[in-house]
Amino acid sequence: MEIFNQKIQWVDPITNETLNSDGHYLVSNHSSYSISNGIPNFVDNVNDQTQKQVQESFGEKWTQSDFGQNDAEFEEKIKPVYLEMMGLEESDLDIFNNKIILEVGIGSGSSSRLWGPQAKEFHGVDISKAIYRVQTNLKKLIPNPILSQADINKLPYLDESFDVVVSNGVFHHTPDTKLALKNSLKKLKIGGFCIFYIYKTKSPIREFSDDYIRSKISDLHYDNAWEKIKPLTDFGKLLHEKNTQITIPFDIELLGIKKGTYDLQRFFYDYFFKCFWKDSWGYDYSNLVNVDWYHPKYCWRHSKDEIQSWCAEFNLDIKYIKELESGYACYVVKTSSIT
Ligand SMILES: C[S@@+](CC[C@H](N)C(=O)[O-])C[C@H]1O[C@@H](n2cnc3c(N)ncnc32)[C@H](O)[C@@H]1O
Known part of the structure; x- marks a missing residue:
C-alpha cells in the first residue's frame, strides 16, 4: 500500500517490507520507526561505537553552525567549492533535471542546493540529527524534500529505485568506504549515475x-x-x-x-x-x-587505484575520477545489478 505522496516509498531497511503509518510511526511486521516533523528515524541504535561518534560529531557540527544556509553566502562562497568537489561546472547542473535523486549523507542540506531544486523527486538521508534542520534550510528551494535519518548501510529503499545517487564527502566517514559506496549504488537504477567525493591519501x-x-x-x-x-x-x-x-x-x-x-x-x-x-x-x-x-573518528583516505578497482568490481562505467587538493571527485554510471 502506498502511504505517502512520493514515487519512491520507504521500506523497512532490515526486511524490505512495505511500511504503514499511523502518523507517528512507520510500521512493518517486524519493527516500528518513529516520525518527527514528517521525518522517520531508521537509526535508533548505532551499535558501532566509532560510527556513533561520527554521528554525534556531525550532529553537533550541523546544528551549531549555519554553514551553507544563507542563500547569498552559499552562491558566492560555498557553491564554487562544492561544484569543484563534485567535479562539475555550474552549467553541468542540468544533468539533475527531472531526475529521482537520492543524496546520502546530506548533512544540513547545503550540498543539496546543487541538485535538489531541479529534481523530479528529491530524497535525502543522514545518520545524524542534522537531518531535522534540512527541511527548514531548504524550504524555499525544494518544496517537498523526502528526508529520513538513516544509515547508508541500511537504506530504507528497495534496490534500483533512483536515477541518481549523490554523496559529497560521506563514504569515508563510515566503517568501510567501499561498502558504503556499494550499498548506495545498490539503490541506483541500471543506467543511472552516481557522483561522489572521497578523501585521498596524502603525503x-x-x-x-x-x-x-x-x-x-x-x-x-x-x-x-x-x-x-x-x-x-x-x-x-x-x-x-x-x-x-x-x-x-x-x-x-x-x-x-x-x-x-x-x-x-x-x-x-x-x-x-x-x-x-x-x-x-x-x-x-x-x-x-x-x-x-x-574530530570524526572514521576518516578513511584512498588512492585513485583503489577507486578504480572498486569501479571495476561493481562494473561501473567511469566518466571521471578527478584528483583535487584533498580528494577525488568521481562520476560513474551503473551498468549492471550489484549484489
Ligand atoms: C562531511 S559531511 C557532508 C555533508 C553534506 N554532504 C555536505 O556536503 O555538506 C558528512 C555527512 O555524512 C554523514 N554520515 C556519516 N556516516 C553516515 C552513514 N553511515 N550513513 C548516513 N550518513 C552518514 C554525517 O552525519 C555527515 O552529515
Missing part, C-alpha cells in the same frame, strides 16, 4: 600528523575539540597573512613533496598538517573545516 608526514592529531581530538566533546583546534586555524591564518611563497626546485620523493612554488600556508597544509584557512570563509568556517577533519 606521508601529513598522513602521520593527521592520525596523531585525530587521536588527540576525536575523544573530546565537540565543543572542546572546537577550542583545541583553534591554534591550527590561527597558524593557517598566520601563514596566509605572511603572503610568502616558497619554491622547491626539486621533488623530495621520500616525503611525497613535488617541486614547485607554493604559498607557505598551502605548503604546510599539503605536506604537514591540516591548517585550513580561507579569507573569504572567515574564522569560524575555517575552524569548522579543521574540526570537521580532525
